Amino acid sequence: MGDHIMAANSFSFGPLDNAPFGVLATIDAGSAEAAVNAMLGAGAQLRSELNKAGGLMVVRGLDGLRHAPGELVRISRIFGPEVENYHGTLTAARFFHDEVPEVLVLSNMAPCNHPPPPRPDPPLTQDGAFPVQFPQRGNWHTDQSYRRPPPDITLLFGVTNPPRDQGQTLFADCTAALAALDPDTRRKIDGLSGIHAPSWIGRRPEDVRAGMVPKALLAHQQPQRQPLVRVHPVTGLPSLYICEEKQMDHVDGPIEGLETGVDGEGARLLRQLLAHATQPQFVYVHEWQTGDLVIGDNRCLLHAATWYDAEMYPRLMWRTTVMGDPGAEYRGEAKSWIPQDGLAPMHGMEDT
Numbered sequence: 001m002g003d004h005i006m007a008a009n010s011f012s013f014g015p016l017d018n019a020p021f022g023v024l025a026t027i028d029a030g031s032a033e034a035a036v037n038a039m040l041g042a043g044a045q046l047r048s049e050l051n052k053a054g055g056l057m058v059v060r061g062l063d064g065l066r067h068a069p070g071e072l073v074r075i076s077r078i079f080g081p082e083v084e085n086y087h088g089t090l091t092a093a094r095f096f097h098d099e100v101p102e103v104l105v106l107s108n109m110a111p112c113n114h115p116p117p118p119r120p121d122p123p124l125t126q127d128g129a130f131p132v133q134f135p136q137r138g139n140w141h142t143d144q145s146y147r148r149p150p151p152d153i154t155l156l157f158g159v160t161n162p163p164r165d166q167g168q169t170l171f172a173d174c175t176a177a178l179a180a181l182d183p184d185t186r187r188k189i190d191g192l193s194g195i196h197a198p199s200w201i202g203r204r205p206e207d208v209r210a211g212m213v214p215k216a217l218l219a220h221q222q223p224q225r226q227p228l229v230r231v232h233p234v235t236g237l238p239s240l241y242i243c244e245e246k247q248m249d250h251v252d253g254p255i256e257g258l259e260t261g262v263d264g265e266g267a268r269l270l271r272q273l274l275a276h277a278t279q280p281q282f283v284y285v286h287e288w289q290t291g292d293l294v295i296g297d298n299r300c301l302l303h304a305a306t307w308y309d310a311e312m313y314p315r316l317m318w319r320t321t322v323m324g325d326p327g328a329e330y331r332g333e334a335k336s337w338i339p340q341d342g343l344a345p346m347h348g349m350e351d352t
C-alpha cells in the first residue's frame with residue numbers, strides 16, 4: 001500500500017501541448033531505477049490514463065533509460081502480457097538490438113542504416129504550416145499490420161534525437177476520425193477489410209506501377225486482412241484501422257471486395273480515408289526531448305516518422321511492441337506469422 005501511494009505521487013498527469021488528444025505524464029523520481037519502479041508500481045493508473053487519453057501517452061523524465069534497454073522491456077510489460085521478441089516476428093535482423101531482442105533499433109547508423117522518410121515536397125503547406133495530412137505527408141502507418149493479430153501498443157524511446165523541428169513523430173486519432181466520417185462513407189466501410197502487406201514484397205503502389213512480379217511467399221508471410229473499423233477491446237470505441245499505401249496490398253487489394261490495383265476503387269477509398277484521418281485536427285506532433293518515452297495504441301492510432309537531416313545528425317530510437325489484447329476480431333486465432341515447419345519467420349526475406 002505504501003509503495004503504491006509513493007508511486008502514484010511520483011507522477012503528474014496533464015494535457016499535451018498543442019494536442020487534440022493524449023496525456024503527458026511527468027515523472028519526478030530521481031534515478032532511472034526509481035523512475036522505472038514508480039512506473040511499475042503505478043501500472044493500473046498508467047493503463048487507465050492511456051485509455052482515457054485516446055491511446056497516446058508521453059512520459060517525460062526517463063533520461064536514465066538510455067543506458068538500460070532492458071528497463072524499457074520491463075516498462076513495456078505494464079501495457080500487455082507479451083513484449084515481442086523480434087526474432088519471432090517478420091522483422092529484418094539488422095533492426096534487432098544486440099543484447100535485448102525485445103528492442104527494435106531505428107537508427108540512421110550502422111548496422112540498422114534506416115533512413116528517415118523524405119521531406120514533404122513542398123516542405124510546408126500552402127498556409128506555411130508544418131504538413132501533417134496525407135498525401136503531402138507520407139509514411140502514416142500502424143505497426144506490423146501485415147500480420148494477425150497486429151501488436152496492440154508501441155513504445156518509443158528517443159535515445160539520440162535530432163534537433164527540434166526535425167524527426168518528429170506524428171500520431172493521428174483514428175477514433176475521432178471515424179466519428180467524424182461522413183455518413184455515406186461510414187456505412188460503406190462497415191464490414192469491409194483492408195489487405196495489409198509488408199512493404200518489401202512487391203505489392204506497393206510503386207511496385208505495381210513498375211510492373212514488378214510480387215515476391216513468392218511462404219504461407220505465414222502472406223498479406224493479411226484487417227477490418228477497416230476496429231473496436232477497441234478496452235474502451236469499446238470503434239476506430240478506423242488503415243495503413244499507408246505501401247503497407248497495403250495493391251495487387252489483390254487494398255480493400256477486399258472492391259476493385260483492385262493502384263487506381264481501383266479500393267485504392268481510391270484508401271487514399272480518401274488516409275487524407276481524412278490525418279487532417280490537422282486529429283493529429284499530434286511530438287517534438288522529441290531527451291528522456292521522452294512515447295506510448296501509442298496501434299488499435300486506434302496511426303503514426304508517422306518525419307524527415308530529419310540524416311547527413312548531419314545521428315538518430316537512435318528504441319521501440320518495443322506489446323500484444324495480448326487485440327480484440328474480439330482475433331479471439332482464438334493462431335499467430336499468422338509463425339511458420340508451421342520450424343523455419344524462421346523471415347525465411348527467404350533476409351535480403352530486405
Ligand SMILES: [Fe+2]
Nearest residue numbers: 141142143303
Ligand atoms: Fe511505426
